[in-house]
Amino acid sequence: MRLSDVLSKPPALQFMQVEGFIGTKKLAVGMQRKIQVGKIALNYFCRKCDDVRTFCSGEEIYCIGVNEHLISIDSVLKCHCGASVQIWFLVDCDGDISGPAPEIRILKRSEKLSPDALIDKERYGKLSDLLEKAQRAHHDRLGAGAMVYLRKIFEQITVETAKASGIPCTYNNGRKKPFKSLLQEVDRQCAIIPREFSENGYRLFGELSDIVHGEYNEDLALSKYESLHRLIVGVLDNVKNNNELMTAVGLLGWNNGVLNNDQT
Ligand SMILES: [Zn+2]
Known part of the structure; x- marks a missing residue:
């Protein structure tokens, strides 16, 4: 497998072995190197x-050394029509990144979408619209607005998953279940949040709610946005596949020292 194959997948918790790509000469901190690792395609x-x-990158990719096991990669992915997406990766290596067969994973991926490129609409169905609205609100520096959309997505994906798996959203007396209870029930049955983070699932919701209900100020909402957005997208991905929220969880300081590849 080549580096571009890993970069063309969603960020995952587990390390994957790839062909050496830095070359035999170590990449010093802050130094840039042009590498040929195939095209990144998303x-x-x-x-x-x-x-x-x-959308694909060119054949050559530039990376910058961060330390012995981290590199930063910047690229522009293009549609054949010319529309583009700027993308940045922080790649983590389990060991020395300049080795002949490094084991790597994407620690962080961040995209700057252009007006012509939106997140894959088919991927999240109707929730893609809400995600796009959240992105737009964030782009316009409307922190609380962006949070409202993220919270809505989290509620909807939970309710949809409940419905799909036959979990009632109301009690026998017709009263609506509090979101927390429903989320726990859904998570127990469908693991929409990786098992070891189930408790953080509600923490995520609480954090979103706090922002929505004004406990956080606007700047804080904006500064939290990227991480929370990544987490929500992670929950969505998890409904489809089975995924890895560790990056975002780590960024929010929720992992409490469990950033450990052995956790499953
Ligand atoms: Zn196009």
């Missing part, structure tokens, strides 16, 4: 093409 909804398209 799907986005292209507004110009009006469909989901694969």
